[in-house]
Amino acid sequence: MFLDAVSREVETPIEFTNGNGNGHQKSIFSPWKTWEPSRISHHGSVCCELAREWLFNTDMSSLNGGSLFTGPRWLRHRFEWGPGTYPIHWCGVLKKRALDCGVHAALAHEVFVRRGLKSFRAQLVQEFSGAAGSQWRSNWEKNEAMTAWIDEDRIYHEGCAVLSANKKIKVWDPSAGWWIDARTTSGYGSVLALRLSTREQLAGIRWGSHELRSNEWITLS
Ligand SMILES: [Zn+2]
Numbered sequence: 001m002f003l004d005a006v007s008r009e010v011e012t013p014i015e016f017t018n019g020n021g022n023g024h025q026k027s028i029f030s031p032w033k034t035w036e037p038s039r040i041s042h043h044g045s046v047c048c049e050l051a052r053e054w055l056f057n058t059d060m061s062s063l064n065g066g067s068l069f070t071g072p073r074w075l076r077h078r079f080e081w082g083p084g085t086y087p088i089h090w091c092g093v094l095k096k097r098a099l100d101c102g103v104h105a106a107l108a109h110e111v112f113v114r115r116g117l118k119s120f121r122a123q124l125v126q127e128f129s130g131a132a133g134s135q136w137r138s139n140w141e142k143n144e145a146m147t148a149w150i151d152e153d154r155i156y157h158e159g160c161a162v163l164s165a166n167k168k169i170k171v172w173d174p175s176a177g178w179w180i181d182a183r184t185t186s187g188y189g190s191v192l193a194l195r196l197s198t199r200e201q202l203a204g205i206r207w208g209s210h211e212l213r214s215n216e217w218i219t220l221s
């Protein structure tokens with residue numbers, strides 16, 4: 001949830017094409033269409049390098065020889081989910097008690113990559129409720145964090161995908177500390193749309209019964 005790439009245009013009604021390249025109707029993901037995954041900044045010096053080393057060492061000892069595909073749930077225990085502001089630096093992360101999902105996801109991604117797995121940042125639109133949305137809004141406002149990730153009963157959320165055999169992915173929700181069920185595409189907590197952010201262009205990625213392409217929002221239901 002980093003405002004870096006967010007233009008003010010999202011607040012004014014603009015015409016755009018939907019995922020199929022035609023039509024002008026508003027998509028589920030339209031408020032966040034231009035958002036890029038959140039980033040942790042680096043001071044370019046030893047303070048941040050030490051924080052990264054701490055992350056990798058802690059992950060290795062938590063993993064304790066277990067499967068590399070184990071979700072790094074320890075991150076969620078160490079840092080609860082809550083409001084945060086940007087920029088945030090690596091060395092600053094360690095001083096926090098709570099992190100937002102963007103930072104959680106950035107950390108989990110680094111951990112998966114360091115384990116030697118192929119990981120992608122995942123951007124999600126999830127459905128909750130208007131009541132949940134307004135509760136989060138007031139909590140985030142209180143902490144002077146931005147609230148543009150909340151759109152009534154829908155929210156923008158971040159996680160990360162891990163690639164396994166046959167172009168199949170699993171999607172880790174680092175703020176919840178679980179793998180997201182690809183079959184839940186309606187109702188409270190469901191994932192309505194997903195975008196994988198990847199450096200190389202990939203097609204035919206499978207998440208459950210969904211087919212995904214790199215860097216493109218896909219509506220799931
Ligand atoms: Zn630093």
Ligand SMILES: [Zn+2]
Nearest residue numbers: 101156157158
């Ligand atoms: Zn989130």
